[in-house]
Amino acid sequence: MNIPEEISAHFAAGTLIAAIAQDFSSKEVLMVAWMNQEALEKTLQTGNVTYWSRSRNQLWVKGESSGHTQRLISIRYDCDGDALLLEVDQTGAACHTGERSCFYREIGIDA
């Protein structure tokens, strides 16, 4: 596998890694979810983005039930090795609400 040591060290310590999914074409940020080592390995091996569901405590192949899959285009990791940025080819809505992106609500700025 190609998983860098800096990332593996977090998995070995039992830490989940934040994974940001970005539309490879529009650059829209679609969602953020979590990966453990198994999820990352499966994502790299299959090209189908797979997360670790913290609520269901199990692997979550994105779109497996909804059909709203994410095909992996590229994957990068940050300076700390505890976050991933995935460029994906998103089929349909990324969000379970039916919105394209999970970030569909804005907060007012005072400044």
Add this chain to the structure above:
Amino acid sequence: MNIPEEISAHFAAGTLIAAIAQDFSSKEVLMVAWMNQEALEKTLQTGNVTYWSRSRNQLWVKGESSGHTQRLISIRYDCDGDALLLEVDQTGAACHTGERSCFYREIGIDA
């Protein structure tokens, strides 16, 4: 304050919220860091993006020492209320390594 109840509930439970900073113009994802309620309030009030440093356990006004500040353009929250997406006007490098984005290293894909 304008902080939605769904987000406040996470803060009240002692949970930090993941905050993704995206360049408002190029749409490049620059970094991911964390916010508590105080950090989010300060960000909304001042327009200068402020995180909670998990390593230093204190508020972290981005760029305060480096000059590499982030001016807040817009802020959105996700369907779960536990992640934020900030569009920012980034001065200089977002990453402490001097790279524009913290996500400057790629992982090879097997598939």
